[in-house]
Amino acid sequence: MRLLTVEAMRRVDATAIAGGTAGLDLMRRAGRAVAERAEALAPPDAPILILCGPGNNGGDGFVAARVLADAGRKVELHLLGEVSDLKGDAAGAAAEWTGSVVPASPADIGRFELVVDALFGAGLARDIEGAARVLLEGVAASGVPVLAVDVPSGVDGDTGAIRGFALQAVETVTFVALKPGHLLQPGRSRCGHLHVARIGTGTAALEAGYAAAEPPVFRNGPDLWGPAFPRLDAGSHKYTRGHALVLSGPAYRTGAARLGARAALRVGAGLVTLASPASALPENAAQLTAIMLRPCETPDDLDDLLTDERLNVVLAGPGLGVSAGTRDLVAVAAAAGRGLVLDADALTSFRGQAPLLASHLAEGDASAVLTPHEGEFARLFSGTEAVAADASKLERARRAAALIGATLVLKGADTIVATPDGRAAINDHSTPYLGTAGSGDVLAGLIAGLLSQGMLPFEAACAAVWLHGDAGLRHGPGLIAEDLPELMPTVLRDFLGS
8 A cells, every 4th residue: 555656666666676586577577567457458459559768768668578578479679869878787688589579659540459658758858849749749648558567658657747748658667566656646547457566675675765764655445444433342332432522503504514413423423512692403303313512602602512521523614604603613713622523614714824724723632634625725824834835735735734734635636645754645536426516525534433443643634534435435426415424334334254
């Protein structure tokens, strides 16, 4: 589940080579892995084009071409550049290729049934332009399926950014571990199916790579947070499973809070109470049964509610209203030192005042999780380094978490969970069908429900994001936010194996 940056992957290779594994042997193994995937993707008699670049990515392509030719496949190798300019292991791999080398050109690509893109790897340091861009545009225009080596050419391996132009692959073969750019958009959408090949670098080399990629970044999934997920035993009952308090907005603005409350209950919170202005109590009572109701008009009312120490988590924001009053409610909840989930209006009410919110969280030592989408993120962190235009989404999330002193969930197609110490997880277990009104309110409720059961903020946020995505994937077309809490029993049953 742990990702390696481009520099960390270089450390892996260097450590493996220093430990006695020849670089050319690593390249041979990588090339064989590419050839195996090409054979799986292309019909037996299909002509395959191997496009090789001037670096080690091209060396992998030379090896793949040789392996495929030895297996009787119809292969042509086209090189961007000259064989005489290849260096190091790439030159060694080229020397083992006995077939012809054709200058790479966008002409006649359509006569092939698979293109193996071994032009530029994850460490591409500049935008693609000139003849290389013309070649990539020709591949894209041909419509021939692409198998990418390491990353689709043009994708930045660390950020997922497109460096001028990038190919669309049906599958990407990378080595040892995924890179952040495989999961961050827009690179993620260009990679197709991701396949990680082991090439025998060894444990010591992998540990050296991890050391170079501190603090760690993970691909979100049950392996990351599963051991910390709450499980019931014979002694479990509602009072051992936490009590989440969800703050509701006024009449006619209560639906978002109900979605969050329902999600918290469905994910396992033992008790959930919805607190709203008195005028909204009838509206909420008409919709709720298992969720309890309490009146709460002012910050003082909330302070009184929180004298009940069994209320161990507060969810504030969905439908609460953008106002100074909301800021005051957040300040009271933070000062109480409970678990705290802040979403939607609770974030926008602190527009441009991230330091003020950070001071509230620090004062009460709250175990907080913030769940902004990009718009809320931009408003909250306006004027800070977290919104720097030249920073990747991963870097922005990390900076924001450090600034605010809390776990931060930066939502989107590539949702990132980041902590103040720099740990992060990137989620790709999701679907565009989650882009519907109220979906984020459900996510906030899932986090609150897991916090109430004793999960730590990072693990709770990661688990909730994955479960939320899994529910969306199961439902698919026609999904609305109300469907998500009702899918939790099936999602949890399959995850827990019961």
